[in-house]
Amino acid sequence: MTAASLSVKGISKSFSGLRAVDSVSFEVKAGSIQALIGPNGAGKTTIFNVIAGAFPPDTGDILLDGQSLGGKRADQICRAGVGRTFQIVRPFNDLTVEENVAIGALVWTDDVKEARDYANEVLKLLGLDDKRTARPTGITLPDRKCLEVARALATKPKILLLDEVMAGLRPTETDRMVNVFRKLNNETGVTILLIEHVMRAVMALSSHIVVVNYGKVIAEGTPEIVTRDPDVLACYLGAEAVH
Structure with a gap:
């Protein structure tokens, strides 16, 4: 499995006249762990959806290792090396944990045994x-969260987009x-690249943080810099900053 850099260049996305993402740009270095944070409704998941090809940006471009993903379908972007999880974990409950993960591997192989072995x-x-x-219904919430990551990881991504996989955990x-x-x-x-509200996790994992609010980037930098930024404190972190 290899790492890839990601360049988000001036992407915007509107829905029924409401601009959910407004000229957002940031870089993700190959091999790094970085975070995208901000209040609910700030546009974070929409940014993920644009990166992963759920819908195209109105403006701007996404580059994976310098190659544009523009015009590609979600399945093509997945094959190019972008894996993602979703906020709501929805495994196939009639299948085993192994079978759930093997389905992800079928993105790059038609050999079911190879898919199972990789799973x-x-x-x-x-x-x-x-x-x-086991069936997904028979495992704990943390294990189901891990299963969601495993399903994405089975696609052999170069970059993994994690959307609030730690929400609801102790x-x-x-x-x-x-x-x-x-x-x-x-x-x-x-x-x-992770979207996360659990600052305990963000601070422990991230080398770089991008903060969005009302669809725009309002700050970015190291965790130490971002958690002391007045605009970030005012709109999101408040007094709880790094606790």
Whole structure:
């Protein structure tokens, strides 16, 4: 698995006259873990949807390792190396954990055995190998969150977009996920861009943070710089900043 850089260049997206994303630009370095944060409704998931090809930007472009993703369908962007998770975890409950992950691998192989073998490698990496024969309904919420990551990881992404995968977890469960993502980044080198409200996780993982509000980038930099930015404190972090 290789890492890729991502360049978001002046993307905008409107829905029924409402501009959800307004001329957003930022860079994600290959092999890094970076975060995209901001209040609810700030446009974060819309940015992910544009990157992943759920819908095209009205303006601007997305570059993966310098190559434009413009005009590509979501499945083509996935094959190019962009994997993503979703806020609401919706596995195939009639399939086993292993089968859920193997479906992701079928993006790059038609060989079901190869897909299953790779799925088991991913499950072992994420600490889910002992759950491979279970149904998603029979595992814990943290394990279902890991399963969502595993399904995306099975597509062999160069960059992984994680959309609030730690929402609803207890602090100890959050710490477990932080360790999973550190291990994932260290052992595979995959680039990670995460949307997250759990600042405990953001501070522990991210080397660089981009902050959006009302669809615009209002600040970016290291965690230390961003968490002391007056605009960020006013619109989002407040007194709880890094606690």
